Amino acid sequence: EVQLVESGGGLVQPGGSLRVSCAASGFTFSSYWMSWVRQAPGKGLEWVANIKEDGSEKNYVDTVKGRFTISRDNAKNSLYLQMNSLRAEDTAVYYCARERPKGAVYLDHWGQGTLVTVSS
Protein backbone atom coordinates (compact mmCIF):
# COMPACT_ATOMS: atom_id res chain seq x y z
CA GLU A 1 0.00 0.00 0.00
CA VAL A 2 1.31 3.42 -0.96
CA GLN A 3 1.82 5.64 2.07
CA LEU A 4 3.00 9.23 2.29
CA VAL A 5 3.45 10.74 5.75
CA GLU A 6 4.34 14.39 6.17
CA SER A 7 5.99 15.83 9.26
CA GLY A 8 7.79 18.93 10.45
CA GLY A 9 5.01 21.49 10.36
CA GLY A 10 4.57 24.02 13.12
CA LEU A 11 4.53 27.67 14.11
CA VAL A 12 7.28 29.89 12.73
CA GLN A 13 7.77 33.64 12.78
CA PRO A 14 7.68 35.73 9.61
CA GLY A 15 11.10 35.68 7.99
CA GLY A 16 11.91 32.35 9.60
CA SER A 17 12.69 28.94 8.15
CA LEU A 18 11.19 25.49 8.39
CA ARG A 19 11.76 22.15 6.70
CA VAL A 20 8.89 19.76 6.16
CA SER A 21 9.46 16.14 5.29
CA CYS A 22 7.53 13.33 3.65
CA ALA A 23 8.27 9.67 4.31
CA ALA A 24 7.23 7.39 1.47
CA SER A 25 6.57 3.66 1.54
CA GLY A 26 4.81 0.97 -0.43
CA PHE A 27 6.31 1.86 -3.81
CA THR A 28 9.68 2.37 -5.51
CA PHE A 29 10.20 5.98 -4.45
CA SER A 30 13.17 6.55 -6.75
CA SER A 31 10.99 5.85 -9.83
CA TYR A 32 8.54 8.73 -9.37
CA TRP A 33 8.43 12.47 -9.66
CA MET A 34 7.11 13.95 -6.42
CA SER A 35 5.22 17.17 -5.69
CA TRP A 36 4.34 19.46 -2.84
CA VAL A 37 0.86 21.04 -2.85
CA ARG A 38 -0.52 23.42 -0.24
CA GLN A 39 -3.89 24.70 0.92
CA ALA A 40 -4.13 27.96 2.82
CA PRO A 41 -6.99 28.31 5.32
CA GLY A 42 -10.26 28.78 3.46
CA LYS A 43 -8.52 28.65 0.08
CA GLY A 44 -8.08 26.13 -2.71
CA LEU A 45 -5.26 23.81 -3.62
CA GLU A 46 -2.02 25.35 -4.89
CA TRP A 47 0.77 23.33 -6.47
CA VAL A 48 4.10 24.44 -4.96
CA ALA A 49 6.98 22.43 -6.44
CA ASN A 50 8.02 19.13 -7.94
CA ILE A 51 11.21 17.12 -8.38
CA LYS A 52 12.35 14.53 -10.86
CA GLU A 53 13.04 10.93 -9.87
CA ASP A 54 16.79 11.49 -9.47
CA GLY A 55 16.52 15.05 -8.18
CA SER A 56 18.12 16.52 -11.31
CA GLU A 57 15.13 18.67 -12.26
CA LYS A 58 13.00 20.87 -10.04
CA ASN A 59 10.11 23.22 -10.72
CA TYR A 60 8.47 25.85 -8.51
CA VAL A 61 5.44 28.11 -8.51
CA ASP A 62 6.52 31.73 -8.96
CA THR A 63 5.45 32.79 -5.46
CA VAL A 64 8.04 30.54 -3.76
CA LYS A 65 10.94 30.73 -6.23
CA GLY A 66 14.13 31.73 -4.46
CA ARG A 67 12.65 31.01 -1.01
CA PHE A 68 11.68 27.32 -1.08
CA THR A 69 13.85 24.35 -2.08
CA ILE A 70 12.53 20.90 -2.85
CA SER A 71 14.85 17.94 -2.42
CA ARG A 72 14.78 14.20 -1.96
CA ASP A 73 16.83 11.37 -0.51
CA ASN A 74 16.06 8.22 -2.44
CA ALA A 75 18.10 6.08 -0.03
CA LYS A 76 15.78 7.20 2.76
CA ASN A 77 12.58 7.28 0.65
CA SER A 78 12.08 10.84 1.75
CA LEU A 79 10.98 14.12 0.20
CA TYR A 80 11.72 17.51 1.69
CA LEU A 81 10.66 21.12 1.35
CA GLN A 82 13.00 23.70 2.85
CA MET A 83 11.12 26.94 3.35
CA ASN A 84 13.04 30.17 4.01
CA SER A 85 11.97 33.80 4.35
CA LEU A 86 8.51 32.63 5.32
CA ARG A 87 5.56 34.99 5.00
CA ALA A 88 2.10 35.01 6.53
CA GLU A 89 0.69 33.98 3.15
CA ASP A 90 2.71 30.75 3.30
CA THR A 91 0.46 29.57 6.14
CA ALA A 92 -1.13 26.39 4.83
CA VAL A 93 -1.45 22.65 5.07
CA TYR A 94 1.39 21.20 3.00
CA TYR A 95 0.76 17.91 1.20
CA CYS A 96 3.28 15.71 -0.51
CA ALA A 97 1.99 13.77 -3.47
CA ARG A 98 3.23 11.17 -5.93
CA GLU A 99 3.02 11.94 -9.64
CA ARG A 100 1.70 9.39 -12.11
CA PRO A 101 4.56 8.45 -14.50
CA LYS A 102 3.08 10.27 -17.47
CA GLY A 103 4.61 13.73 -17.21
CA ALA A 104 1.29 15.49 -16.67
CA VAL A 105 1.56 16.08 -12.89
CA TYR A 106 -1.35 13.75 -12.16
CA LEU A 107 -1.15 13.26 -8.39
CA ASP A 108 -2.33 9.75 -7.69
CA HIS A 109 -1.39 9.42 -4.01
CA TRP A 110 -1.32 12.10 -1.32
CA GLY A 111 -0.29 12.33 2.30
CA GLN A 112 -2.57 13.70 5.03
CA GLY A 113 -0.69 16.99 5.19
CA THR A 114 1.25 18.98 7.77
CA LEU A 115 0.20 22.44 8.95
CA VAL A 116 2.64 25.32 8.70
CA THR A 117 1.63 28.52 10.47
CA VAL A 118 3.61 31.70 9.89
CA SER A 119 2.77 34.22 12.59
CA SER A 120 4.40 36.42 15.20
Next chain:
Amino acid sequence: DIQMTQSPSTLSASVGDRVTITCRASQSISSWLAWYQHKPGKAPNLLISDASSLESGVPSRFSGSGSGTEFTLTISSLQPDDFATYYCQHYGTFGQGTKVEIK
Protein backbone atom coordinates in the same frame (compact mmCIF):
# COMPACT_ATOMS: atom_id res chain seq x y z
CA ASP B 1 0.76 30.96 -17.90
CA ILE B 2 -2.38 28.92 -18.42
CA GLN B 3 -5.27 29.79 -16.12
CA MET B 4 -7.94 27.29 -15.07
CA THR B 5 -11.40 28.65 -14.22
CA GLN B 6 -14.10 26.54 -12.63
CA SER B 7 -17.81 27.23 -12.41
CA PRO B 8 -19.80 27.41 -10.31
CA SER B 9 -17.82 28.16 -7.15
CA THR B 10 -20.56 26.62 -5.02
CA LEU B 11 -23.30 24.23 -6.02
CA SER B 12 -26.27 23.22 -3.86
CA ALA B 13 -27.78 19.87 -4.76
CA SER B 14 -29.78 16.99 -3.35
CA VAL B 15 -29.02 13.30 -3.17
CA GLY B 16 -29.89 11.76 -6.51
CA ASP B 17 -29.34 14.94 -8.53
CA ARG B 18 -27.22 15.03 -11.67
CA VAL B 19 -24.38 17.50 -11.10
CA THR B 20 -22.10 19.12 -13.66
CA ILE B 21 -19.00 21.18 -12.94
CA THR B 22 -17.22 23.11 -15.69
CA CYS B 23 -13.52 23.89 -16.01
CA ARG B 24 -12.19 26.24 -18.67
CA ALA B 25 -8.56 26.68 -19.68
CA SER B 26 -7.23 30.02 -20.90
CA GLN B 27 -5.71 28.23 -23.92
CA SER B 28 -5.92 24.78 -25.41
CA ILE B 29 -4.56 22.04 -23.18
CA SER B 30 -5.60 19.09 -25.35
CA SER B 31 -6.81 16.47 -22.83
CA TRP B 32 -4.17 17.12 -20.16
CA LEU B 33 -6.64 17.57 -17.33
CA ALA B 34 -7.32 15.92 -13.99
CA TRP B 35 -10.19 16.13 -11.52
CA TYR B 36 -9.83 15.70 -7.74
CA GLN B 37 -12.26 15.36 -4.86
CA HIS B 38 -11.24 16.92 -1.54
CA LYS B 39 -12.98 16.59 1.80
CA PRO B 40 -12.03 18.63 4.89
CA GLY B 41 -9.22 17.05 6.89
CA LYS B 42 -8.57 14.41 4.23
CA ALA B 43 -6.09 13.95 1.43
CA PRO B 44 -7.36 14.94 -2.01
CA ASN B 45 -8.34 12.03 -4.24
CA LEU B 46 -7.62 11.75 -7.97
CA LEU B 47 -10.88 10.92 -9.75
CA ILE B 48 -10.14 11.40 -13.44
CA SER B 49 -7.03 11.87 -15.56
CA ASP B 50 -6.59 12.70 -19.24
CA ALA B 51 -9.94 14.53 -19.03
CA SER B 52 -12.06 11.38 -19.17
CA SER B 53 -10.18 8.35 -17.76
CA LEU B 54 -11.76 7.17 -14.55
CA GLU B 55 -9.26 6.14 -11.88
CA SER B 56 -9.40 2.64 -10.46
CA GLY B 57 -11.83 2.39 -7.57
CA VAL B 58 -13.73 5.57 -8.43
CA PRO B 59 -17.49 4.97 -8.75
CA SER B 60 -18.87 4.94 -12.27
CA ARG B 61 -21.32 7.75 -11.44
CA PHE B 62 -18.33 10.08 -11.96
CA SER B 63 -17.41 10.95 -15.53
CA GLY B 64 -15.30 13.53 -17.28
CA SER B 65 -15.42 14.96 -20.77
CA GLY B 66 -14.00 17.69 -22.94
CA SER B 67 -10.83 18.69 -24.71
CA GLY B 68 -9.11 21.86 -25.77
CA THR B 69 -10.37 24.57 -23.44
CA GLU B 70 -13.65 23.31 -21.98
CA PHE B 71 -14.10 20.36 -19.67
CA THR B 72 -16.83 18.96 -17.46
CA LEU B 73 -17.05 16.67 -14.45
CA THR B 74 -20.43 15.01 -14.10
CA ILE B 75 -21.84 13.08 -11.16
CA SER B 76 -24.80 11.18 -12.56
CA SER B 77 -26.62 10.62 -9.27
CA LEU B 78 -25.24 12.50 -6.28
CA GLN B 79 -24.62 10.36 -3.21
CA PRO B 80 -24.12 11.48 0.42
CA ASP B 81 -20.40 10.68 0.20
CA ASP B 82 -20.00 13.06 -2.76
CA PHE B 83 -20.47 16.30 -0.84
CA ALA B 84 -16.98 17.76 -1.12
CA THR B 85 -14.92 20.29 -3.05
CA TYR B 86 -13.84 19.39 -6.58
CA TYR B 87 -10.80 20.75 -8.38
CA CYS B 88 -9.64 20.57 -11.96
CA GLN B 89 -5.90 20.66 -12.62
CA HIS B 90 -3.59 21.15 -15.58
CA TYR B 91 0.05 20.52 -14.74
CA GLY B 92 0.97 23.03 -11.99
CA THR B 93 -2.32 24.91 -12.04
CA PHE B 94 -5.49 24.06 -10.14
CA GLY B 95 -8.89 25.59 -10.68
CA GLN B 96 -10.27 27.54 -7.73
CA GLY B 97 -12.54 24.67 -6.71
CA THR B 98 -16.27 23.94 -6.68
CA LYS B 99 -17.90 23.16 -3.37
CA VAL B 100 -20.83 20.77 -3.65
CA GLU B 101 -23.19 21.39 -0.74
CA ILE B 102 -26.35 19.72 0.49
CA LYS B 103 -29.46 21.57 -0.67
